[in-house]
Amino acid sequence: MSDPKGFLKVRTRHEAQDRPVAERIRDWNDVHAQSGFQPWTQEQASRCMDCGTPFCMTGCPLGNIIPDFNDLVRQGKWEEAYQRLSMTNNFPEVTGLICPAPCEQACVLGIHQPPTMIKADEQAIIDQAWKLDYVKPMPPQRLSDMTIAIVGSGPAGLACAQQLTRAGHTVVVYERDDEIGGLMRYGIPSFKLDKHLIDRRVRQMEAEGTVFRTNMEIGKDVGWDELRSRYDAVVVAIGSRVPRDVTVPGRGLDGIHFAMDFLPDANRRVEGKEPINGIDAKGRRVVIIGGGDTGSDCLGTAIRQGATSVTVLQINPQEPTERPDNQPWPTYARLYQPTTSMQEGGTYEYNTDTISFTGIEDVAGSERVTLDDTGLASGFAADGSGHVTGVKVVDVSGGKDGGRGHVAGTERVIDADLVLISTGFLHPDTESLLDQLPVDLDGRGNVARNPQFETNQDGVFVCGDAGRGQSLVVWAIAEGRSCASAVDRFLQGASELPAPIATTQKPMRL
Numbered sequence: 001m002s003d004p005k006g007f008l009k010v011r012t013r014h015e016a017q018d019r020p021v022a023e024r025i026r027d028w029n030d031v032h033a034q035s036g037f038q039p040w041t042q043e044q045a046s047r048c049m050d051c052g053t054p055f056c057m058t059g060c061p062l063g064n065i066i067p068d069f070n071d072l073v074r075q076g077k078w079e080e081a082y083q084r085l086s087m088t089n090n091f092p093e094v095t096g097l098i099c100p101a102p103c104e105q106a107c108v109l110g111i112h113q114p115p116t117m118i119k120a121d122e123q124a125i126i127d128q129a130w131k132l133d134y135v136k137p138m139p140p141q142r143l144s145d146m147t148i149a150i151v152g153s154g155p156a157g158l159a160c161a162q163q164l165t166r167a168g169h170t171v172v173v174y175e176r177d178d179e180i181g182g183l184m185r186y187g188i189p190s191f192k193l194d195k196h197l198i199d200r201r202v203r204q205m206e207a208e209g210t211v212f213r214t215n216m217e218i219g220k221d222v223g224w225d226e227l228r229s230r231y232d233a234v235v236v237a238i239g240s241r242v243p244r245d246v247t248v249p250g251r252g253l254d255g256i257h258f259a260m261d262f263l264p265d266a267n268r269r270v271e272g273k274e275p276i277n278g279i280d281a282k283g284r285r286v287v288i289i290g291g292g293d294t295g296s297d298c299l300g301t302a303i304r305q306g307a308t309s310v311t312v313l314q315i316n317p318q319e320p321t322e323r324p325d326n327q328p329w330p331t332y333a334r335l336y337q338p339t340t341s342m343q344e345g346g347t348y349e350y351n352t353d354t355i356s357f358t359g360i361e362d363v364a365g366s367e368r369v370t371l372d373d374t375g376l377a378s379g380f381a382a383d384g385s386g387h388v389t390g391v392k393v394v395d396v397s398g399g400k401d402g403g404r405g406h407v408a409g410t411e412r413v414i415d416a417d418l419v420l421i422s423t424g425f426l427h428p429d430t431e432s433l434l435d436q437l438p439v440d441l442d443g444r445g446n447v448a449r450n451p452q453f454e455t456n457q458d459g460v461f462v463c464g465d466a467g468r469g470q471s472l473v474v475w476a477i478a479e480g481r482s483c484a485s486a487v488d489r490f491l492q493g494a495s496e497l498p499a500p501i502a503t504t505q506k507p508m509r510l
């Protein structure tokens with residue numbers, strides 16, 4: 001039972017402080033000055049009204065039992081709060097940091113007051129739980145004789161692995177990278193998500209019995225068909241990494257890269273490892289095409305690397321700051337929420353489309369030339385090679401949902417030595433999978449599955465971005481948990497593992 005008058009006594013949120021911008025852009029450490037349990041955490045948790053119908057829970061794909069843990073936080077019952085939270089979420093240290101918290105948009109208090117601080121509560125609980133040594137490995141009490149291979153160690157693969165290991169199966173996670181974590185390891189920068197959080201979880205999972213094999217690319221080092229013949233079930237959790245390109249004239253110029261060729265290098269350098277592509281923003285005029293999560297991470301990274309300027313191009317208009325009528329409570333509204341990277345510098349240009357790239361030939365004494373809209377320009381090598389010098393852009397009229405058009409006369413060139421494309425991801429890279437274990441794909445190129453997360457290949461399952469398409473960590477964890485339940489049922493005929501979402505479930509939007 002929550003404090004019935006809590007929300008009347010405490011009417012505002014107490015947001016945690018971030019480190020000063022001037023300080024944090026000089027390092028790669030967590031941007032937050034305050035996180036985890038704070039002096040105001042319990043008072044804030046008392047604002048939860050313990051609603052008869054907790055709409056907040058409908059906003060969370062994991063079905064976190066939010067009113068229960070809010071009240072346990074209010075009372076400072078950390079061990080019970082941790083037990084409650086870990087029933088539904090395998091990695092609250094990650095969602096507590098980087099989840100966009102759709103639950104808070106669905107909070108009933110949010111109708112007339114700022115919503116409760118659910119995400120911060122989640123972070124406080126797991127922080128306290130680690131500090132007070134409540135987080136212990138939970139190895140199974142009894143082993144089945146079933147074996148499962150999980151391909152991909154992002155949040156979907158890891159959640160699936162942890163659930164199935166705890167259910168008593170022998171689980172091996174195969175990862176082509178040299179470290180576990182998927183996009184949490186090499187996509188999301190360490191100033192947003194410190195990598196020791198992943199290492200700590202991996203140690204817990206190893207102690208429970210999950211086996212990890214890194215530097216193993218399935219389809220190359222071991223065939224998909226061979227893997228299927230060796231294991232009782234295979235889970236495809238390979239993420240969705242084929243990037244959407246910007247196919248305009250000049251795309252072949254040097255200095256134009258996909259975001260996911262840039263971000264992993266930056267993360268590798270922070271870990272003291274050799275970069276793979278050698279891309280560095282130091283001293284460069286950077287233009288980032290695409291302003292979502294990935295674009296924002298490129299921005300914060302480029303600033304830390306010492307870019308001389310950063311411009312982020314966003315084809316859509318800036319989101320509204322207040323809920324528009326067509327996105328009413330409790331749906332997830334697309335609102336303007338400046339990221340910590342956006343507070344650090346750079347310029348956002350909204351309603352802006354890319355027409356072409358301008359470039360300079362790689363020959364001594366060559367002159368800068370601008371490509372016209374057909375891609376033809378004098379001064380270019382016949383094969384269009386050279387180095388990028390700018391991005392030709394134009395204003396766009398009309399909104400995201402209305403018809404868009406270029407505004408004549410607004411064409412201009414933004415100087416650039418480094419262009420990063422972060423316009424989203426199309427689908428998973430399924431080339432070797434289709435060759436060796438021909439699964440069906442859906443209309444978008446994702447791996448198709450039935451409501452039991454199973455592909456058309458017997459005993460081959462898919463979860464996370466590979467099946468759902470590019471999404472969020474919270475959805476990936478929910479997918480991994482539901483898929484684990486389906487695999488367990490496939491192997492044993494029944495399962496007690498929870499299945500928080502269906503394959504077709506989507507964020508609550510109108």
Ligand SMILES: Cc1cc2nc3c(=O)[nH]c(=O)nc-3n(C[C@H](O)[C@H](O)[C@H](O)COP(=O)(O)OP(=O)(O)OC[C@H]3O[C@@H](n4cnc5c(N)ncnc54)[C@H](O)[C@@H]3O)c2cc1C
Nearest residue numbers: 152154155156176182183218238239464465471472473476
């Ligand atoms: C830059 C960036 C920032 C993001 N920021 C956020 C954020 O702030 N908040 C949020 O909620 N979400 C964020 N996301 C989205 C989120 O990271 C993904 O939705 C989530 O990681 C998907 O999890 P997954 O397990 O399905 O796939 P992934 O995390 O992509 O993991 C898939 C893994 O499979 C491995 N793999 C692929 N093929 C093979 C193979 N053949 N053999 C072996 N291993 C293989 C890959 O190396 C990878 O490690 C971000 C995404 C990006 C790109």
Ligand code: SF4
Nearest residue numbers: 060095099101103119
């Ligand atoms: S995982 Fe995300 S949506 Fe779920 S309770 Fe935590 S912050 Fe909210």
